[in-house]
Amino acid sequence: MALLASTRREADVQSFPLLIFILVPLFALGLQSFVTLHFPRFDMIDLPLLVTIYFAIAWQNPIAGTVGGAIIGIAQDALTHHPLGVFGICKALVGYLAGSLGVRVDTESHGTRLLVTFLFMWLHGGIFWVLVRRLLAQPFAWDWLHELIQAAINALVGVVLFALLDLAKRRE
């Protein structure tokens, strides 16, 4: 599996219609809120994070990934009772790293996406634990097995989601 971009085509910035940038994150937030109501176990999947990773990789721009991640994270914070910024900080960091990685790594292959998503899920969980446990002093239990399973499930879902979102991008 080749992680590095081997062709110029793979390194091209992938653009999307503006509407996609607006509707897809909102759809992810709404779907996350609605499905969790009927299937409580669905809260293990973090759709807003997967969307952040995908767009950050697609833009191949750290700044865009940072800002996009921050906005999606703050919107996700607004639906919870947490202070605004907890998910914003986590997703901003993940967006920055995903955007930086998109330039150097071939993110078209499914294997790359699987591995990248798995690692970013772990990172997201770690940052969240630091903020909630240490910064806000709220109870938060870190379970290695739970985090491992959650990262694996999100990686698998991410591969499928990324394939669906590839249909909406337009090549320059």
Added chain:
Amino acid sequence: MSAMESFFSRYRNALVLIAVLLAQVIGLAVQARRPSPDAADSESVSLIRYWVVSVITPPERWVHAIGDGIGGIWSNYVNLVHVKQQNRDLQMEMDRLRLEQASLAEDARQAQRLHGLLGFTQKYIYKTVVAQVIGTSGSDQSRIVYIDKGSEDGIRTGMPVITPSGIVGKTRDVFPHKSQVLQISDPTSGAGVVLETTRIRGILKGNAYGQPQVINVMPDERIKPGEKVITSGGDQLFPRGLSVGVVDRVEVDPEHDPLVDILIKPAANLSQLEEVLVITNMGDQLPPQAVRDIAKSELQVEQQRASDILAERLPSRIDPNAPEAAENLKEMNASGEVARPLTPPAALHPDHFSPNATPPATTLVPGQRLAPVLADQPGTTNPIRKKPDATTATGSTQGGAQGTGTAAQANSATGTTAAPVRKKPEIVPDFGNKPPTPAPVTAGDLAPVTPRRSTLLTEPKANDVTETAPGTASENGRATNPVKTTVVVDGPVRPAKPASNTSTQPSGSTVPRPEPGTVAQPSNTAPKKTGPEIVPDDGSHPPGYVPPPKKKPQPKPNQPNKPATPPAQQPPQGRRN
């Protein structure tokens, strides 16, 4: 300048990241400075939340409404097969709950009086608003649900939210048409609870895994899994007595050893909420609807009690002789007793006024005099009471019968044994022409009285064959033995006194009966009052059983009366050599 520009251009990405993170950290710090996590957000924060919620929740409401509509078509038209039975079941349950409510109403009133004396105040639910749950936060670290009612519907921040099963949480952020509800399973929630049995109080909060627990409780061996937990009312939020859940297990708090945390299994299904009730108004007195319900329940209890008393006092029309059917099991009450019909006791000496004493008219013959009826005697007929008449023939062997046999018939008719009735022995005038005979007396028994002969009740006449020596038979051969009554007693029979073989004691010593063919010898002593014949009860016969009287040999009618032989007289002692 160029160095600075090159610095910014070189590290542009990192600087933007740092700037974004710094801004969010500062925002977190500002928000974390609130006096309590439950305090309202600042205006800017509320504005951001409002924008996001306003964008996310309307599609959720549309999807929920479409789902309800499709589900309503099924439930309102197709799935109505069992509505009638369900209605009946609910009505029965409601009646039962009314009775229970009435029985608890008095306890509640007493509790209120005591509360008033002690200065306690209890909150009662006055008004609630039904709301649909339309969404969640989407995160397992935030136990928030959204409902489709807001400030326009009377919802305010800090209102308790419940379901009929148990408490859910309280409202946190309220928007015009939507509200956030913080569940009791969230670590930032709190409610005052008490264990129902052990009365241990504590604060309910959610743990890191989303399970409610009562925190910082002193260890107590009485706390067992399954114990019910209710609201204590001490938080001034939830009314007292609402169900919270049951104890799941007890764990030691590692940070506050030796205190323990009691993990609770919530009564309300927090992961499958559909409809909730938001308590919008509470008061110190019972709400008017509750007062009406209690009055209605008490009236129903009074009616039930009156009907039960009436059923006990009125005679039953159920046939007591009917075989016990399986339907009696349905009438069995909680203690396993089946109602039995009440029947009047059988008469001790039945007469023609007694129940079932009068024979059917088709069996009667004009002028027929019925013989007295003895117990368990086949072919017997009901007696007819007749006034003793001096002009009537005294030789009749059938007159003057007492209706004593009907007692046995009454017994057999009812199938029960009546209470024994003592009857005073009938006084028979003794003209000295008959040997003393035991008078028929029943003692604690329903033994029918053997019929008396009319000769005993009439004055002696010249041509009366009764003018004979005592113990002799009458001219017409009819025995002049008086009516004999047998008394059945429990226990051994006292041996008869050898000296007086013909005397009888009122206490009931046995009297040897004369052998067939012999005549009772008159005793040397003065005739004594005869008493009842004592027959020992060996338990082989039911109460009321009267042994049939032994038939005495009837003298032949054409044989002349033998002269009475005088008793052998002993020679005087003095002349014997």
